[in-house]
Amino acid sequence: MKNANIKSDFDPILVEFYNSTIKVNTCPYCNSSSFYRHGKYKFTYRYKCRECKKTFIPSTGTSIHYLKKKKVFLDYAEILKADGILTLRKMCKRVGIAPLTAFDWRHKILASVSYNDKSLGEEALCKDVWILYSLKGRKGVRFDNKMFIKNLKDLDKKTSKLVAADGNSGYSIKLSKVGSLEVSDIKRVLEMKIKGTRRIITTENNIFNDFAQNLKIEHKKIKSEFIKPKELRLRNFFSFNEDFRHWINNSLRGVATKYIQLYANFYSYCRKKIFDPLSRSVFMKKYVWRIFTSMENIYKSFLTNYSEIAYTAPIKRYWKTSGIYFIESDKVPY
Numbered sequence: 132m133k134n135a136n137i138k139s140d141f142d143p144i145l146v147e148f149y150n151s152t153i154k155v156n157t158c159p160y161c162n163s164s165s166f167y168r169h170g171k172y173k174f175t176y177r178y179k180c181r182e183c184k185k186t187f188i189p190s191t192g193t194s195i196h197y198l199k200k201k202k203v204f205l206d207y208a209e210i211l212k213a214d215g216i217l218t219l220r221k222m223c224k225r226v227g228i229a230p231l232t233a234f235d236w237r238h239k240i241l242a243s244v245s246y247n248d249k250s251l252g253e254e255a256l257c258k259d260v261w262i263l264y265s266l267k268g269r270k271g272v273r274f275d276n277k278m279f280i281k282n283l284k285d286l287d288k289k290t291s292k293l294v295a296a297d298g299n300s301g302y303s304i305k306l307s308k309v310g311s312l313e314v315s316d317i318k319r320v321l322e323m324k325i326k327g328t329r330r331i332i333t334t335e336n337n338i339f340n341d342f343a344q345n346l347k348i349e350h351k352k353i354k355s356e357f358i359k360p361k362e363l364r365l366r367n368f369f370s371f372n373e374d375f376r377h378w379i380n381n382s383l384r385g386v387a388t389k390y391i392q393l394y395a396n397f398y399s400y401c402r403k404k405i406f407d408p409l410s411r412s413v414f415m416k417k418y419v420w421r422i423f424t425s426m427e428n429i430y431k432s433f434l435t436n437y438s439e440i441a442y443t444a445p446i447k448r449y450w451k452t453s454g455i456y457f458i459e460s461d462k463v464p465y
């Protein structure tokens with residue numbers, strides 16, 4: 132039984148978690164692999180970087196960085212692993228935390244899943260997936276989708292366009308633009324993945340036609356209603372896209388555009404294997420805190436660069452340590 136006198140930080144489960152799961156390979160500040168042990172910190176060790184001279188502990192920069200209730204976070208992560216993403220209200224009840232904490236923890240966990248940027252191989256399935264632009268959670272924004280969309284042209288402008296693809300490396304979906312999709316938007320998202328691809332398959336869609344022409348690759352158009360039952364890969368691809376939209380719009384009752392890529396990464400990952408937020412690979416990612424605290428800026432620059440909608444109603448939460456952690460540019464969600 133847990134001894135009530137033991138400080139929560141010294142919970143044996145937590146100590147075991149630090150010992151067996153969290154490893155240190157690089158400095159979370161400058162990414163140098165030159166560091167050494169620099170004394171003890173509670174139940175773990177402190178390290179010091181030879182390059183930037185900063186000190187850190189194994190969990191610095193990860194999803195449990197700065198958390199006071201680390202053990203409760205492990206419980207939260209176990210629930211997410213077993214039951215998927217539950218509503219914030221349910222999570223608050225089950226682990227006894229405040230709504231903002233439940234919201235933050237969910238996004239910290241999601242931020243530890245990266246976009247699948249691996250090559251699609253010789254043949255790839257591609258499709259654009261539309262999700263209404265959402266300002267959910269922004270203070271002072273009264274938002275009604277029906278009021279917001281007046282006609283089809285309007286719908287095109289005020290919808291987030293995600294580009295879904297499937298090939299040898301599995302399914303992936305990435306936010307590309309808020310507004311009318313152009314060849315350059317698809318190129319930006321798929322260029323790395325599509326090297327070596329000779330043929331793309333899409334449902335009849337002009338923009339992918341232009342995209343294929345632009346890259347000088349073959350383009351096969353199919354009608355989704357003519358996909359044969361045995362064409363499992365094709366059927367799965369289209370059902371994944373529909374399933375993703377349904378999950379965002381119905382199960383989660385909408386997701387703010389700011390966070391949509393975090394959910395997209397999580398969704399793509401879960402299509403391949405079960406997500407384990409307490410696995411070692413998750414805690415090798417020391418840039419989760421950096422992503423979590425920079426989301427507003429990442430979102431702002433995305434809208435400024437790739438959207439037909441202006442950035443409005445800024446969220447003014449601020450973390451003064453946000454910028455000091457290392458992140459590779461390809462790990463930034465979008």
Ligand SMILES: [Zn+2]
Nearest residue numbers: 158161180183
């Ligand atoms: Zn360093």
